[in-house]
Amino acid sequence: MGSEFHASYLDVPPGGGGLKSWIFSTDHKRIAILYLISILAFFFVGAAIGILMRLELIAPGKTLFEPSTYNALFTLHGVIMIFLFVIPGMPAILGNFFLPIMIGAKDVAFPRLNLLSWWIYMAGALLAVASLFTGGGPPDTGWTFYVPYSLRTGTNVTLAVFAAFVLGFSSILTGLNFITTVHRLRAPGMTFFRMPLFVWAHYATAWIQILATPILAITLVLVMAERLFGIGLFDPAKGGDPLLFQHLFWIYSHPAVYIMILPPMGYISEIIPTFAKKRIYGYKAIALSSLAIAFVGYLVWGHHMFTSGMSDTSRWIFSLLTFLVAIPSGVKVFNWVATLYKGSIELEPPLVYVLAFIFLFSIGGLTGLMQGALATDIHLHDTYFVVGHFHYIIFGGAVFAFMAALLYWFPKMTGRMYSKRAVWVALAHQFVGFNMLYFSMLILGMMGMPRRYYDYLPRFQTLHVVATVGSWILVAGLVVLAAALLRALRRGERAPANPWGGVSLEWTIPSPPPEENFSLPPEVGEPYDFSKGPAR
Amino acid sequence: MTTTAAVDQVFLLIIAISVALLLLVTGLMLWFVVRYRRSRHPQAEEVKGSTALEVAWTLIPTLLVLVMFWYGYKGFEFLRRPPPGSLEVTVTGRMWDWGFEYANGKKSEKLFVPLGRPVKVNLRSVDVIHSFYVPAFRVKEDAVPGQESYLWFKPQSMGPADIFCAEFCGERHAYMISQVIVMEPAEFERWLAAPSPTEMSGTEAPSAADAAREVMEEWGCFACHSTDGTESVGPTLKGIWGRTVTVIAGGQVYELKSDEAYLRKALLKPSDELVKGYDDLMPPSELTDEQMSILLEYLKIL
Numbered sequence: 059m060g061s062e063f064h065a066s067y068l069d070v071p072p073g074g075g076g077l078k079s080w081i082f083s084t085d086h087k088r089i090a091i092l093y094l095i096s097i098l099a100f101f102f103v104g105a106a107i108g109i110l111m112r113l114e115l116i117a118p119g120k121t122l123f124e125p126s127t128y129n130a131l132f133t134l135h136g137v138i139m140i141f142l143f144v145i146p147g148m149p150a151i152l153g154n155f156f157l158p159i160m161i162g163a164k165d166v167a168f169p170r171l172n173l174l175s176w177w178i179y180m181a182g183a184l185l186a187v188a189s190l191f192t193g194g195g196p197p198d199t200g201w202t203f204y205v206p207y208s209l210r211t212g213t214n215v216t217l218a219v220f221a222a223f224v225l226g227f228s229s230i231l232t233g234l235n236f237i238t239t240v241h242r243l244r245a246p247g248m249t250f251f252r253m254p255l256f257v258w259a260h261y262a263t264a265w266i267q268i269l270a271t272p273i274l275a276i277t278l279v280l281v282m283a284e285r286l287f288g289i290g291l292f293d294p295a296k297g298g299d300p301l302l303f304q305h306l307f308w309i310y311s312h313p314a315v316y317i318m319i320l321p322p323m324g325y326i327s328e329i330i331p332t333f334a335k336k337r338i339y340g341y342k343a344i345a346l347s348s349l350a351i352a353f354v355g356y357l358v359w360g361h362h363m364f365t366s367g368m369s370d371t372s373r374w375i376f377s378l379l380t381f382l383v384a385i386p387s388g389v390k391v392f393n394w395v396a397t398l399y400k401g402s403i404e405l406e407p408p409l410v411y412v413l414a415f416i417f418l419f420s421i422g423g424l425t426g427l428m429q430g431a432l433a434t435d436i437h438l439h440d441t442y443f444v445v446g447h448f449h450y451i452i453f454g455g456a457v458f459a460f461m462a463a464l465l466y467w468f469p470k471m472t473g474r475m476y477s478k479r480a481v482w483v484a485l486a487h488q489f490v491g492f493n494m495l496y497f498s499m500l501i502l503g504m505m506g507m508p509r510r511y512y513d514y515l516p517r518f519q520t521l522h523v524v525a526t527v528g529s530w531i532l533v534a535g536l537v538v539l540a541a542a543l544l545r546a547l548r549r550g551e552r553a554p555a556n557p558w559g560g561v562s563l564e565w566t567i568p569s570p571p572p573e574e575n576f577s578l579p580p581e582v583g584e585p586y587d588f589s590k591g592p593a594r
Numbered sequence: 595m596t597t598t599a600a601v602d603q604v605f606l607l608i609i610a611i612s613v614a615l616l617l618l619v620t621g622l623m624l625w626f627v628v629r630y631r632r633s634r635h636p637q638a639e640e641v642k643g644s645t646a647l648e649v650a651w652t653l654i655p656t657l658l659v660l661v662m663f664w665y666g667y668k669g670f671e672f673l674r675r676p677p678p679g680s681l682e683v684t685v686t687g688r689m690w691d692w693g694f695e696y697a698n699g700k701k702s703e704k705l706f707v708p709l710g711r712p713v714k715v716n717l718r719s720v721d722v723i724h725s726f727y728v729p730a731f732r733v734k735e736d737a738v739p740g741q742e743s744y745l746w747f748k749p750q751s752m753g754p755a756d757i758f759c760a761e762f763c764g765e766r767h768a769y770m771i772s773q774v775i776v777m778e779p780a781e782f783e784r785w786l787a788a789p790s791p792t793e794m795s796g797t798e799a800p801s802a803a804d805a806a807r808e809v810m811e812e813w814g815c816f817a818c819h820s821t822d823g824t825e826s827v828g829p830t831l832k833g834i835w836g837r838t839v840t841v842i843a844g845g846q847v848y849e850l851k852s853d854e855a856y857l858r859k860a861l862l863k864p865s866d867e868l869v870k871g872y873d874d875l876m877p878p879s880e881l882t883d884e885q886m887s888i889l890l891e892y893l894k895i896l
């Protein structure tokens with residue numbers, strides 16, 4: 059394809075450049091970059107808060123903050139990381155950029171709605187920031203907003219909850235857009251079973267976004283109504299039930315875990331075949347299991363409530379369902395490993411990040427088994443074990459996969475290549491720091507250290523120190539990676555159209571892609587077909 | 595069997611399976627990466643899908659998870675069945691301490707139990723959700739307002755065990771801790787029969803102020819109130835008697851002079867008239883009439 063004739067999406071558009079050409083652009087690629095910048099900004103804020111919390115915990119007693127400050131910090135860390143980083147970030151950044159391209163479309167189905175979604179995200183983020191400085195100050199309930207405490211605290215829970223409510227709309231609209239795009243805008247020849255697994259993963263995620271998020275919205279409105287008017291839905295003194303809130307909250311928030319992890323599974327399914335130069339093992343199984351996970355994931359919310367006082371019968375039913383849902387995720391891991399078998403493997407940075415992902419995500423999944431089993435979860439629930447477990451899943455899983463994907467598609471998105479040496483340094487720090495930080499938490503939890511504790515007994519200190527030191531090493535790795543990528547933006551070598559020898563459609567167009575993506579309808583073949591050599 | 599042993603068995607089983615699976619996955623992955631690296635294996639070979647393999651790696655994990663589920667369930671069932679003849683103790687969670695009450699009305703701030711006898715803990719909460727957690731016995735259950743719950747354990751060795759609150763419950767959540775104190779059975783019986791310190795009378799009659807402070811200690815008032823003028827979660831109680839208080843009730847703000855009627859109400863139904871500038875955090879008190887009068891006398895002189 060004669061690419062030189064087409065302006066890249068990064069070039070100054072005819073109407074003039076500047077900020078306006080970004081924040082009012084309806085180009086899915088520019089919107090993806092808007093999300094990338096805003097969401098990563100919040101990630102670094104969230105990480106900074108995490109570092110402060112770890113500093114406070116380096117020794118028992120007061121180190122830096124008062125208890126109320128610490129309680130606000132862990133709430134903010136959770137709210138930012140969940141509602142402002144992982145939930146929007148995993149589907150909306152790379153999904154926006156690559157989902158249309160991978161199915162041979164020029165844009166998403168509703169480009170203006172897409173821009174609106176970003177604006178709603180920003181509005182929600184602003185409200186969340188506003189909740190820190192208004193009313194009774196930053197909320198101190200934890201990101202889970204459990205009643206009755208969240209109804210009684212004088213901190214600004216109402217506004218924070220409203221922020222999460224607004225953010226939900228952004229998520230719903232993005233889901234709607236992706237589903238319509240996949241159904242309506244596939245290029246000729248792009249049947250469902252020719253779609254890359256990245257697209258399948260985002261498609262499944264989008265269904266969760268539009269089906270589950272309204273439940274959270276309703277729950278949060280109820281919390282606001284309780285706080286403002288005291289109707290008594292959750293207040294036992296008025297005939298309400300505090301457990302009702304937990305059910306409603308987790309009916310959304312468990313499926314939300316799949317909003318966080320399905321897109322990353324999609325990234326992984328793209329990266330491994332490219333560096334093994336081999337068809338992905340079990341394409342259909344992976345594609346359909348994404349959908350299966352999306353729907354069966356609705357049925358397991360009760361495993362967050364094994365000590366809540368819920369009936370014994372519902373506890374064992376939720377335990378059984380939880381174990382059954384674990385199987386498709388496990389099978390995906392086997393599929394990825396099997397794809398490496400007899401491949402021709404090149405250890406480039408994205409693939410090595412994927413290997414780290416598989417290891418960390420496996421630990422996350424296996425520690426999940428200990429919490430899925432009733433007897434052991436009784437001991438582990440609400441301890442540091444849970445904190446360690448979900449960081450293995452969300453950070454070790456989703457975020458490591460995201461870093462792998464960023465390294466994989468960075469040359470495509472920016473037209474530049476980064477320094478691989480810097481990436482090795484970053485990964486080594488991240489991997490060591492990560493395990494020091496979160497494996498210590500697993501052990502602390504086994505020893506009985508409860509979570510959300512400002513202070514702790516001296517016998518827990520050694521592991522807390524290890525974890526805090528780990529947090530410094532981990533963050534150093536993150537900073538090195540960020541610096542390497544920022545430097546590459548200006549100084550990096552020009553990247554070719556297909557630096558890794560990939561075969562999906564994004565590698566057939568120039569780096570960075572032209573504004574309209576494809577000048578001619580793309581040729582669509584079988585997915586992951588490396589027999590014809592790299593895409594051109 | 596003890597609850598500790600029942601849960602630890604399940605831990606061992608699941609950890610063993612998990613470690614084996616982790617080693618398998620990581621080992622295979624690393625081996626493939628080394629064995630089939632580009633320099634050694636320049637041309638990838640297509641591998642035909644194997645139905646047998648896929649069935650195997652779906653069925654074997656399914657069996658494994660069913661085994662884990664089953665043992666998890668059996669262990670849990672054991673945790674939910676307090677043996678007959680257990681010592682029953684009512685435990686009340688409130689911001690931010692635990693109160694223990696025995697069948698004979700004896701109250702304490704630590705959970706004293708006899709060695710070797712199962713203990714059934716009946717849980718309740720007067721304000722927000724707390725969670726009663728004794729790591730040494732591997733037991734935990736939430737104390738939910740308006741709802742009753744329970745757990746049990748059997749102390750098999752002497753020595754104290756920590757009690758934590760595991761459900762976040764506000765500013766001093768991390769300090770909502772206590773201990774299980776295991777005693778020789780005979781010693782325990784003597785302790786149980788002796789009156790609680792606040793009911794103590796006779797030779798060493800404590801001063802009125804001491805008695806009042808005991809009451810406040812027992813009900814955890816000092817977690818939120820000082821008596822020396824420093825502000826904390828709640829207003830200081832120094833000079834409370836006769837002070838002008840601005841309260842909010844039913845959306846209206848008004849001033850009143852603190853007297854016996856007001857204080858009684860402030861203790862029994864703290865949410866009805868909230869002191870302006872403070873959160874609705876104070877648990878409604880469950881003082882006995884006697885304790886109430888001791889306390890009111892004390893508040894007059896503070």
Ligand SMILES: [Cu+2]
Binds near residue numbers: 763767
């Ligand atoms: Cu508590």
